[in-house]
Amino acid sequence: MTQEQTIQATLHILNKSPSHPRFATCLAALHEGDTLALAENAVLAVTDSTAGLPRNCVALGADLEARGLAGNPNVQIISYGDLVRLTAEHSRTVSW
Amino acid sequence: MSPGLSYTLVITGAPWSSQAPQTALAFAQELIAAGHHIDRVFLYGEGVHLASALSTPPSDEPDWPGQWADFLADNQTPGVACIASALRRGIVDQGEQARYELSANNLRQPYQIAGLGEWVEGNLKSDRVIYFHGSH
């Protein structure tokens, strides 16, 4: 791979809490067109006033509900089946 | 339905110290429901604790190792625990018990113990390799 090559849209599955260092690293690595999927502790980002989430951001509904969170108008709520569909649609997935 | 994709799932987070096995199981169930194929589930690092036959959570708590083993058996999906990760953490099959002259073995059915070559093969042959990490 070279830097000149166009990188295809990537799915980023992030399961770390917003206070974990990997959370900020992930957000800084996103490109326009990438999708960020929040899972497990990462869904706390929807209620974190300091988390700057990207436009294409989804969150697992089961993880939101478990934590008593309704979501956030900018974050689409998805099921595990939707997550499967996202991994099938993206040839490149990074689990953070 | 379009022909499904083939997946290798890699679990590196342990039950009880992470949510990884739960997320991975919900994901795996939906994969099958969507018509995809799971080539193998590979347990690595802390993830090998999922393959302990001796995990015995209280009866009113979810039994992640039991649920995972049932899923693998029901779908005839190979479950593989990395041998180096497993031996370090005291997850041992009959063969390794004999080789190291250990007092017991505890690898849960239907898991197998094998090397990282299984993971490399997943990288080469599966359409997708998806990781389920711990939370630390």
Add this chain to the structure above:
Amino acid sequence: MTTLIVIDQAPYGSWSGREALDMVFSLAAFDQPAALLFIGAGVNWLRKSQDAGGIGQKTVEKNLAAAPVFGVEQILAEQSACERFRLGEGDRLNGVELIPSVRDALDRFERIVFAG
């Protein structure tokens, strides 16, 4: 298709970085292209003169120094993390390429695998 293994955990405090190194060496053993990226506290793996005998561990410095011999194509390290942890050129293992942006480094690889 080169696989990039990313290590962001500090050395010695847990086994996850070592197990990520095992992954990279395994790829190399099967003739699969592999590279390593150290970010955050993970750059401390790259310090010279580690001596882990006192904590009952083996140092990984020799393994890392031998990585190119085993076929690991590149060892990359996040520049800002090296600065933060005072890992100057003379303090680092030889052959490490500094990268100014983690995002740009990830873009160079098709497959990205984080240490668990």
